[in-house]
Amino acid sequence: xxxxxxxxxxxxxxxxxxxxxxxxxxxxxxxxxxxxxxxxxxxxxxxxxxxxxxxxxxxxxxxxxxxxxxxxxxxxxxxxxxxxxxxxxxxxxxxxxxxxxxxxxxxxxxxxxxxxxxxxxxxxxxxxxxxxxxxxxxxxxxxxxxxxxxxxxxxxxxxxxxxxxxxxx
Amino acid sequence: xxxxxxxxxxxxxxxxxxxxxxxxxxxxxxxxxxxxxxxxxxxxxxxxxxxxxxxxxxxxxxxxxxxxxxxxxxxxxxxxxxxxxxxxxxxxxxxxxxxxxxxxxxxxxxxxxxxxxxxxxxx
Numbered sequence: 326x327x328x329x330x331x332x333x334x335x336x337x338x339x340x341x342x343x344x345x346x347x348x349x350x351x352x353x354x355x356x357x358x359x360x361x362x363x364x365x366x367x368x369x370x371x372x373x374x375x376x377x378x379x380x381x382x383x384x385x386x387x388x389x390x391x392x393x394x395x396x397x398x399x400x401x402x403x404x405x406x407x408x409x410x411x412x413x414x415x416x417x418x419x420x421x422x423x424x425x426x427x428x429x430x431x432x433x434x435x436x437x438x439x440x441x442x443x444x445x446x447x448x449x450x451x452x453x454x455x456x457x458x459x460x461x462x463x464x465x466x467x468x469x470x471x472x473x474x475x476x477x478x479x480x481x482x483x484x485x486x487x488x489x490x491x492x493x494x
Numbered sequence: 495x496x497x498x499x500x501x502x503x504x505x506x507x508x509x510x511x512x513x514x515x516x517x518x519x520x521x522x523x524x525x526x527x528x529x530x531x532x533x534x535x536x537x538x539x540x541x542x543x544x545x546x547x548x549x550x551x552x553x554x555x556x557x558x559x560x561x562x563x564x565x566x567x568x569x570x571x572x573x574x575x576x577x578x579x580x581x582x583x584x585x586x587x588x589x590x591x592x593x594x595x596x597x598x599x600x601x602x603x604x605x606x607x608x609x610x611x612x613x614x615x616x617x
Binding site: 392 | 583
């Protein structure tokens with residue numbers, strides 16, 4: 326895709342983005358959306374970086390329904406972090422996410438400091454294995470950032486993939 | 495109503511015997527009462543039930559099906575959806591096995607067995 330003029334490139338911390346639009350975690354699953362809407366949304370994502378749903382140490386079903394309510398300002402939701410757990414995530418989902426053409430911001434959560442550390446370590450180990458095999462030097466491009474703006478102290482891992490370096494030599 | 499009647503015409507052309515009966519709770523149209531009142535008299539074990547509407551209504555229909563020995567029943571569920579494409583997990587229901595499923599992707603049509611189970615109902 327050619328760069329629009331004027332350039333919309335921005336840097337989000339260590340992550341250079343083509344434009345300033347990324348999805349909030351949990352609001353868009355490009356893999357599921359592609360199943361429903363066609364592969365175009367996966368091959369040409371409408372976001373500059375994709376933020377998948379939060380991953381926790383153990384699998385979670387999430388909250389019992391109802392999870393969505395309308396209110397005067399729009400809607401409230403309380404989904405409850407449903408996810409497959411970090412072990413299944415790194416084997417089943419992460420390799421497919423790494424095929425996306427945009428950078429990933431992987432969002433992990435724990436219910437204690439120890440869980441944060443465990444899930445982050447599991448993810449970093451998997452990324453080193455996956456990206457190391459694929460690209461050689463990608464492990465060095467994994468950026469870690471602790472976000473303490475949320476009460477539960479979410480920790481996010483930013484994986485920057487430079488598409489220019491993915492072309493075969 | 496025109497859409498319903500057109501649908502019934504289609505079914506009749508396929509050789510399915512149809513009859514439209516309208517019920518409203520306040521009696522403002524058709525017979526006054528619940529949909530279960532309308533079908534209670536003639537529902538039998540060989541019947542196939544397809545229901546669409548609020549979950550409470552579907553549950554009542556399924557319980558009636560269970561009382562009458564109906565084995566084949568499908569329910570098209572309503573759910574508030576944020577995305578409709580499987581991303582947000584907002585529209586889940588919790589089936590009897592306890593594992594949430596998305597109405598927009600795994601549904602919206604489910605069997606009564608899956609959604610409401612086979613717990614004993616009063617005869």
